Every structure is written in C-alpha cells, then in structure tokens.
Amino acid sequence: MxxxxxxxxxxxxxLPLIDLTxxxxxxxxxxxxxxxxIGQACREWGFFYIYNHGIDARLQAAVFEQTRQLFDLPDxxxxxxxxxxxxxxxxxxxxxxxxxxxxxPADLKEGFYLGRDLPADxxxxxxxxxxxxxxxxxxxxxxxxxxxERYHAAMxxxxxxxxxxxxxxxxxPETYFAGFCHQAxxxxxxxxYPPQPAMAAPGEKGCGAHTDxxxxxxxxxxxxxxxxVWNHHAQDWVDAPPLPGTYxxxxxxxxARWTNDRYRSTLHRVVNLSGHERYxxxxxxxxxxxxxxxxxxxxxxxxxxxxxxSVTVEAHYREMYRRTYx
Ligand SMILES: O=C(O)CCC(=O)C(=O)O
Ligand SMILES: [Fe+2]
Numbered sequence: 001m002x003x004x005x006x007x008x009x010x011x012x013x014x015l016p017l018i019d020l021t022x023x024x025x026x027x028x029x030x031x032x033x034x035x036x037x038i039g040q041a042c043r044e045w046g047f048f049y050i051y052n053h054g055i056d057a058r059l060q061a062a063v064f065e066q067t068r069q070l071f072d073l074p075d076x077x078x079x080x081x082x083x084x085x086x087x088x089x090x091x092x093x094x095x096x097x098x099x100x101x102x103x104x105p106a107d108l109k110e111g112f113y114l115g116r117d118l119p120a121d122x123x124x125x126x127x128x129x130x131x132x133x134x135x136x137x138x139x140x141x142x143x144x145x146x147x148x149e150r151y152h153a154a155m156x157x158x159x160x161x162x163x164x165x166x167x168x169x170x171x172x173p174e175t176y177f178a179g180f181c182h183q184a185x186x187x188x189x190x191x192x193y194p195p196q197p198a199m200a201a202p203g204e205k206g207c208g209a210h211t212d213x214x215x216x217x218x219x220x221x222x223x224x225x226x227x228x229v230w231n232h233h234a235q236d237w238v239d240a241p242p243l244p245g246t247y248x249x250x251x252x253x254x255x256a257r258w259t260n261d262r263y264r265s266t267l268h269r270v271v272n273l274s275g276h277e278r279y280x281x282x283x284x285x286x287x288x289x290x291x292x293x294x295x296x297x298x299x300x301x302x303x304x305x306x307x308x309x310s311v312t313v314e315a316h317y318r319e320m321y322r323r324t325y326x
Contacts, residue, residue, distance in 0.1 A: 014238045015229065016041040016048040017246070023165045024054060032168055039169030042251055046264030047229050049246040050162075050218075055154055057245070060220060062147040067279050069141055070112060071192040081136040083113055088125070088133025089187075089321070090114055095194070098324055101208025101269070108197075108206050109270070112190040114148055129289055130314045131185045152188050152283075159186070159216055159285040162249065166216075170259070170296065180215065180293075185286035185313070193226060193278040196271055206270035206278070212252035213320040214286035214313075219248040224274035230267035240268070254287065254316065257308040259299045289314035 018037050022030035041048035071078070083091035090113050096106035114135045118125050124132040137145045160181050167176035193206040206226055221227065221242040228237040229250075240248050256265040272278045287293075291313045295306035 014231075015045055015240055015248075017243075018048050018050050019052050020050045020054070021052045023161060024052075031165065031174075035165045035168035038162075038165050042166070042169065042255070042263040044264075045229070046251045046256075046266035047240065047268070048249055049243055050249055051243075051246045053158055053247060055158060055247075059147070059151055059154065062143070063151045063220070063281055064222060064279060066141060066144045066147050067112075067190045067192070067281060070138055070144065070190060071110060071279075073138065073140065077138065077140065078110075081112070081138060083136075086133065086136055087128065088115070088118075089131050090133065091136040099208060100210035100324055101203070104203040104205075104208045105201050107208055108200075108204060108272070109191050109193045111192070113187055114152070114190075115185065115187045116152065117149070130318055131187070131286070131289075148188060152186065155188070155218060155283040156184070156186050156285075159218060159283065162216055162218075163285070166255070171298065172296070180287040180291045180313070182288050184288055185214075185317070187284045187286065189282050189284065191280045191282070193270060193272040193280070195275050195277065196273050206272045209267045209269040210324075211256075211265040211267055212250060212284065213254075213317060214252040214284050215254050216285045217250050217252060218283045218285075219250070220281040220283075221248065222279045224272065224276045224278040226270045226272040226274060226278050227280075228269050228271060232264075232266070237269070252284070253320075254293045254313070257293050257311070258296050260295050260304065260307055262299050286317060287313045289317075
C-alpha cells in the first residue's frame with residue numbers, strides 16, 4: 001500500500017491538544033496562559049487540536065447533514081452550481097477539480113465553496129474583488145443556507161478569538177490582527193472524499209500535500225480518519241485522526257510570512273483509507289483583502305532579513321488559486 005496509516009496508537013494525540021476555555025475567558029491571565037500553549041504548538045507543529053471551543057455540536061451536526069445531502073444530489077444539480085460560473089469562487093467543484101500537490105494526480109475529492117453572501121450591488125462585488133460576491137445556494141435543500149450561514153458566523157467569531165490569542169502568543173497586543181480580521185474573507189469548504197480506490201494511480205489520493213494559503217484554518221472532520229500532517233522532526237507523516245469535540249487548527253502561509261517562519265505553515269494531505277465516504281469541513285480565515293502581510297518586526301533578530309516580500313492578502317490568494325486550479 002502506498003500510504004499506510006500509522007499503527008502506533010500513541011500517535012492519536014501526537015499533535016498538541018489545547019483547552020480553549022481560558023482563551024474565551026474575561027481574565028487576561030487565563031488568556032495569556034492559553035496563548036503560551038498556542039505559541040508553542042505554532043513553533044513546533046503549526047498544527048494543534050482545540051476543544052471547549054464553544055461551537056454548538058448540534059450546529060456542526062446540521063452542517064454535516066446538509067453537506068451529505070448536497071453531495072448526494074444528482075450530478076446535474078451539482079453542476080448547475082458550478083463554481084466556474086461564479087466570479088466570486090462560490091459553488092461546486094467536481095472530483096479531480098483541483099491539484100494541490102504539484103506533479104501528483106488531481107485530488108480525489110469533490111467540494112463546495114461558500115463565504116459571506118454579498119449582493120451584486122455591493123461596491124466590492126462591482127469592483128470584482130477576489131472572492132467577494134453572492135453564494136450559490138442549492139434550491140432543493142431548504143435547510144442548507146440557514147445552517148451554513150449560522151455556522152460561518154460562529155466560526156468567524158471563534159477564529160477572531162484565536163487570532164487575538166495568536167497575537168498574545170507573539171507578545172503583541174491582542175488587537176494586533178484587528179485590521180486583518182476586519183471584513184475578512186472567510187471561506188467554508190465542504191468536502192467529500194470517496195474511499196481511496198484499490199487501483200489508485202501512483203500518488204493519487206484525496207488531497208495532495210500542500211500548505212494552506214491563508215491565515216488560520218479550522219477543520220471539522222467526520223468520524224473517518226484520513227488527514228496526515230508532516231512531522232518535520234521525524235521527516236514522516238503522522239495521522240491527525242478525528243477526536244470527538246475538537247477542531248484541528250493549522251496555520252496558513254500568511255502566518256509563516258508574518259513570523260519569518262517562526263510559526264510554521266505545515267504540509268498536510270488526505271488519504272482516505274477508512275473504506276468509507278469521508279466528509280470534512282475546513283473553515284479558511286483569509287483576512288481583509290487589502291491587508292498588507294509583512295514580517296512582524298519582533299519576529300526578526302537584529303541583522304535578520306525577512307524571507308518573504310510584503311504582499312496583500314488579495315494578491316497572495318489570486319496567485320495561490322492560479323497555481324492550484326491551472
Ligand atoms: O479534509 C481534510 O481533512 C483537509 C482538507 C484540507 O487540507 C484543505 O482543504 O486545505
Ligand atoms: Fe489544507
């Protein structure tokens with residue numbers, strides 16, 4: 001088998017597991033204590049689990065229920081929502097629609113993108129700003145839109161708290177990333193992975209090895225494992241299995257740029273060896289499109305040069321979409 005899952009049970013909790021209770025508290029000492037754990041996880045892994053995050057389990061269940069129903073729709077209904085017809089990158093993408101790992105076969109996943117719903121007469125939509133516009137809603141699923149909109153709003157709040165924790169962990173004011181968070185692009189991505197085929201082509205898998213493009217990603221997984229994270233210590237993949245009640249949080253490339261790689265944007269991939277259909281829902285927090293991402297001065301030693309030029313969020317995203325949807 002090309003991608004054996006680890007048989008080491010200790011790996012189930014290989015990645016740091018952080019209780020978020022203190023970060024959501026009004027006591028700054030408690031927030032600082034959690035920020036310390038976040039900082040360590042960001043330096044060592046760029047990946048960690050969170051629990052006690054405050055997102056309602058019933059809302060999560062509703063999101064999964066609607067996700068399954070969406071992907072169960074006939075092909076024709078899904079293709080009517082094709083994201084290629086949306087200037088704002090919203091809607092359906094078919095199996096093998098993206099190739100996240102250069103040189104590997106296209107990804108064995110189908111997906112659906114949605115974000116904040118902006119009307120066609122919003123100035124940002126009229127100006128053709130990246131990722132700004134109306135969603136495409138499946139007309140035959142009346143429960144879809146309300147569940148997704150509630151979930152998107154709740155995840156935006158939670159991620160803003162995490163960004164404040166991230167600032168604290170870098171010994172910056174909690175509001176340091178407020179400009180980045182203001183009217184942020186935030187994308188909910190619904191994913192469906194069929195079981196890994198027995199006769200897969202070499203390198204073919206659910207989702208090719210990649211780093212995430214944006215700020216923070218919060219991943220909701222169903223009960224089927226498949227996510228693997230690159231362990232730079234051991235130079236090998238470790239499993240990031242679903243743990244009930246948690247999110248897997250990982251840092252995207254913008255945070256590596258901000259911190260001159262002190263905080264890691266770590267490679268990960270999906271190989272669905274579970275034998276079941278796997279559904280997952282990553283929430284990508286991309287930030288304000290006009291925000292300039294430049295190396296944070298306190299992340300440089302005297303004489304150290306920034307490894308990345310400054311870039312706006314929008315320019316960075318356009319380039320990453322161009323590369324992976326060639
Ligand atoms: O489905 C997963 O577990 C991970 C998906 C992912 O890494 C992505 O969409 O960027
Ligand atoms: Fe990812």
